[in-house]
Amino acid sequence: MARSLIGPRIRSRRRALGLTQASVAGRAGISASYLNLIEGNKRNIGGALLQRIAGELGLAVDEIDGAAERRLLGDLGELTGEPLFADLHLSRASADDLASRHAPWARALITLHRSWVDRNRAVNALSDRLVHDPFLADAVHDMLTKVSAIRSSSEILESVDDLEPAQRARFAAIVGAESRRLSDVAQALAAFFDSAHSSTRSITPVGEIDDFIFERGNYFPALEQLAQEVRAAAAMPDDGRESALLAYLERGHGVRVEAHPAAEAASLGGSATADYDPASRTLRVADTAPPAARRFAFARLAAGLADRHGAIAAEIAGATMLTSPAARRRAEHVLSSYAAAAVLMPYEAFRASAHAARYDVEALALRYGASIEQACHRLTTLRRPGAEGIPFGLMRVDAAGFVTKRFALPHLLLPRHGNACPLWALYGAFQAPGTVVRQLAEFPSGDRFLFVARTVEKIRPAFAMPRRLLSVMLACDALYADQTVYGDGMDSSSAGPAVPVGPNCRLCARRECVYREEDPIIDA
Amino acid sequence: MAVRILLAEDDRHIVETLTFVLERDGFGVSAAFDGEDAVRQLRSSPPDLLILDVMLPRLNGFEVLKLVRSDPLLKSMPVIVLTAKGQAQDRRMAEEIGVDEFMTKPFSNRDIVAAVRRVTGPR
Numbered sequence: 001m002a003r004s005l006i007g008p009r010i011r012s013r014r015r016a017l018g019l020t021q022a023s024v025a026g027r028a029g030i031s032a033s034y035l036n037l038i039e040g041n042k043r044n045i046g047g048a049l050l051q052r053i054a055g056e057l058g059l060a061v062d063e064i065d066g067a068a069e070r071r072l073l074g075d076l077g078e079l080t081g082e083p084l085f086a087d088l089h090l091s092r093a094s095a096d097d098l099a100s101r102h103a104p105w106a107r108a109l110i111t112l113h114r115s116w117v118d119r120n121r122a123v124n125a126l127s128d129r130l131v132h133d134p135f136l137a138d139a140v141h142d143m144l145t146k147v148s149a150i151r152s153s154s155e156i157l158e159s160v161d162d163l164e165p166a167q168r169a170r171f172a173a174i175v176g177a178e179s180r181r182l183s184d185v186a187q188a189l190a191a192f193f194d195s196a197h198s199s200t201r202s203i204t205p206v207g208e209i210d211d212f213i214f215e216r217g218n219y220f221p222a223l224e225q226l227a228q229e230v231r232a233a234a235a236m237p238d239d240g241r242e243s244a245l246l247a248y249l250e251r252g253h254g255v256r257v258e259a260h261p262a263a264e265a266a267s268l269g270g271s272a273t274a275d276y277d278p279a280s281r282t283l284r285v286a287d288t289a290p291p292a293a294r295r296f297a298f299a300r301l302a303a304g305l306a307d308r309h310g311a312i313a314a315e316i317a318g319a320t321m322l323t324s325p326a327a328r329r330r331a332e333h334v335l336s337s338y339a340a341a342a343v344l345m346p347y348e349a350f351r352a353s354a355h356a357a358r359y360d361v362e363a364l365a366l367r368y369g370a371s372i373e374q375a376c377h378r379l380t381t382l383r384r385p386g387a388e389g390i391p392f393g394l395m396r397v398d399a400a401g402f403v404t405k406r407f408a409l410p411h412l413l414l415p416r417h418g419n420a421c422p423l424w425a426l427y428g429a430f431q432a433p434g435t436v437v438r439q440l441a442e443f444p445s446g447d448r449f450l451f452v453a454r455t456v457e458k459i460r461p462a463f464a465m466p467r468r469l470l471s472v473m474l475a476c477d478a479l480y481a482d483q484t485v486y487g488d489g490m491d492s493s494s495a496g497p498a499v500p501v502g503p504n505c506r507l508c509a510r511r512e513c514v515y516r517e518e519d520p521i522i523d524a
Numbered sequence: 525m526a527v528r529i530l531l532a533e534d535d536r537h538i539v540e541t542l543t544f545v546l547e548r549d550g551f552g553v554s555a556a557f558d559g560e561d562a563v564r565q566l567r568s569s570p571p572d573l574l575i576l577d578v579m580l581p582r583l584n585g586f587e588v589l590k591l592v593r594s595d596p597l598l599k600s601m602p603v604i605v606l607t608a609k610g611q612a613q614d615r616r617m618a619e620e621i622g623v624d625e626f627m628t629k630p631f632s633n634r635d636i637v638a639a640v641r642r643v644t645g646p647r
Contacts, residue, residue, distance in 0.1 A: 141579055144608035145535050148629040152541035155633045160548070167544075174537045 006050075006065050007041035013057045013064070014039075028052040048386040067411075071214065072099045074413040075110045081506040082113065114207050139189050146182040150175050208327040209334060212319050214408050219383035220338055222311040223303075227342030230299075230306045238349050241369075242291065245298040245343075249283070253305045256280075257298075259287040273459065276301055288459055292371040296340050303339035312336060338381065344370060345378045351389050354379060359390060359484040361452070361474070362436065373456050373472050380407045380474075390483060393475040395426055404470065411447055412475055413503045421501045421508065422515055426473040429453035433469060438486040440478060442498035444509040448478035452486045526552040527644050530571040532562035532588065533606065534580055542575070545633045546640065559583025563591055566598055573644055575636075578607035578614065586617060593622045602643040606631070 014024055025035040029052065037043040038053075045053070046065075054064045062068040073095055080090035098106045153171040156163070163171075230236075234248030249255040260274075273289040274297035276282070283301055285294055304312075312335045322328050345368050357363040365375040373396070382389030393409030401419045408414050420426065425439035439451040453473035460468060478498075481487030491497065502508025505518040529551050533539050536557070543553045554571070556562035559580040566574065566588075574592065578585035585605060592598045604625040605618045615626050625639045 141608045144629040145538065148608075148631060149535060149537035149541060151630045152538060152545070152633055156541060156544060159633075171541065171544075174540065178537055 007039045011039040027056050051385045079113045142185045146178045149178045211321050217383045223339045226311045230302050230343050257283045260284040299340035299343040341378045390480045396472045423501045425451040425453040429455050429471040440498040441501040450481040528552045528571040529573045531575045532556045533577040559588045574603045589621045
């Protein structure tokens with residue numbers, strides 16, 4: 001839905017409730033004439049005022065500004081981009097119709113599609129694994145060899161009548177020995193499949209968490225409150241010095257912090273820089289961890305230990321869209337990261353700093369001793385009603401283009417599966433590692449966004465390990481560009497030059513684009 | 525004089541049972557437990573038939589087969605490939621290099637003896 005429908009939607013809802021402009025305006029703290037201008041689309045509104053008017057009309061903000069419907073349309077767009085449906089000629093017009101008239105059916109379709117994509121990926125992964133896994137190949141070879149020896153021996157025992165007693169004993173011994181070894185191989189195989197099962201990661205939980213974060217506006221008051229309590233208890237100065245957190249962990253919770261040798265750090269698993277053993281109250285931090293990662297680990301643990309009332313658990317328990325244990329586990333990690341960021345970058349101070357620094361991410365990271373990614377991430381959470389920062393979306397990809405993190409923006413479609421448009425600054429950042437790449441991007445719809453991307457390097461505990469570069473991108477509506485350092489010298493008006501981009505090739509209406517790799521499926 | 529077979533197979537129990545079965549059928553059998561040993565024996569005392577496992581240590585069965593087919597003195601020797609890898613691509617590779625019979629584990633003693641008789645011809 002276009003933004004120009006906000007005014008008419010307010011008017012029609014107000015009339016449906018039988019309320020006058022004066023009464024709604026009065027309760028929302030504005031004049032009736034101003035509400036009249038808003039309803040006539042003569043004034044653009046957002047933020048706290050939109051929240052208040054929506055509240056008076058008994059609606060959620062995303063219902064009134066159409067964000068929920070746009071998101072549904074965006075998701076349907078991906079579904080129509082599915083090659084499986086190529087012959088059905090699904091159009092945007094019919095998607096609009098479905099989303100507006102039969103929203104629950106549209107959601108059902110999207111849920112089914114996600115689940116189908118998820119299963120496909122799992123099947124492909126399992127199939128690849130079955131074909132290429134060296135353990136399985138060895139185990140199968142071993143089994144067949146042992147079965148051959150057993151079969152050959154037992155055939156001799158069965159079919160040769162004149163066997164010497166010593167020969168008979170010998171072949172019986174081979175059957176016995178090879179049977180025992182075969183049992184060992186079978187047990188190892190069973191253990192392999194057990195562990196393979198427990199480490200199989202469903203892909204669907206990522207989508208569920210996306211929805212959870214989006215629905216909550218990526219702002220969690222209870223966790224902000226928890227972070228404040230940790231800061232107060234630790235008497236933390238604004239710059240989030242490590243020593244205060246350390247002292248709080250040691251004195252307040254009896255936690256011992258140990259440096260974990262770099263050589264063993266990799267064994268902590270994945271990109272983990274720290275692990276906590278609750279039994280011995282020991283936090284082991286990789287001695288290669290950069291200061292920002294150390295501080296983040298301290299803050300995460302401090303928030304977790306201070307969360308006596310179960311703020312994180314309560315958020316998860318209240319989230320009906322988190323359907324699987326995997327999704328809830330992942331959500332717990334996401335929320336504890338949120339709390340850690342809130343401890344290190346307290347809301348009000350960080351918002352003021354962001355405003356003063358005009359959202360210069362590198363300056364903010366330095367000011368708070370955070371990593372670039374942590375600072376970007378915290379910017380996306382400045383959504384407290386009445387005290388918002390610029391609404392930012394965020395996307396993170398690895399060098400292969402795999403999306404490893406995403407916070408959607410209501411107007412910006414971030415592809416849920418597969419790659420985005422290769423022209424996005426997100427990918428351009430890999431061409432100049434460590435440099436901020438900015439871009440004014442225009443979508444086929446005419447929507448313009450400021451993209452700000454930079455690569456970050458994850459620690460590698462050893463020289464021999466390959467570099468791990470990720471690209472992190474902040475995105476905001478071009479309307480906000482002039483409030484940031486990244487808009488300086490850039491004409492963000494609709495008349496100014498912008499890079500023509502799309503969501504991705506399949507969903508993009510720019511048929512003439514020379515960067516196109518796949519045909520578009522949706523009718524323009 | 526008995527037909528002489530070199531059995532290149534790293535599993536000692538399979539060597540033991542096949543040797544028993546083939547000797548009982550009148551063949552002379554010697555064994556090699558890795559690829560290098562097989563090549564050494566092939567060159568020092570060429571047998572009438574080679575039974576060759578694919579997953580051999582040191583030199584694998586396909587490498588041994590290539591050496592056999594490129595050696596002027598050995599290239600016409602009949603070879604039975606015996607493998608736990610029964611996939612189509614292994615069979616294709618064996619056939620491309622040149623093989624007389626391709627048998628997958630687990631095999632039956634009867635099938636092995638039949639294959640050996642087919643390859644060595646009437647005695």
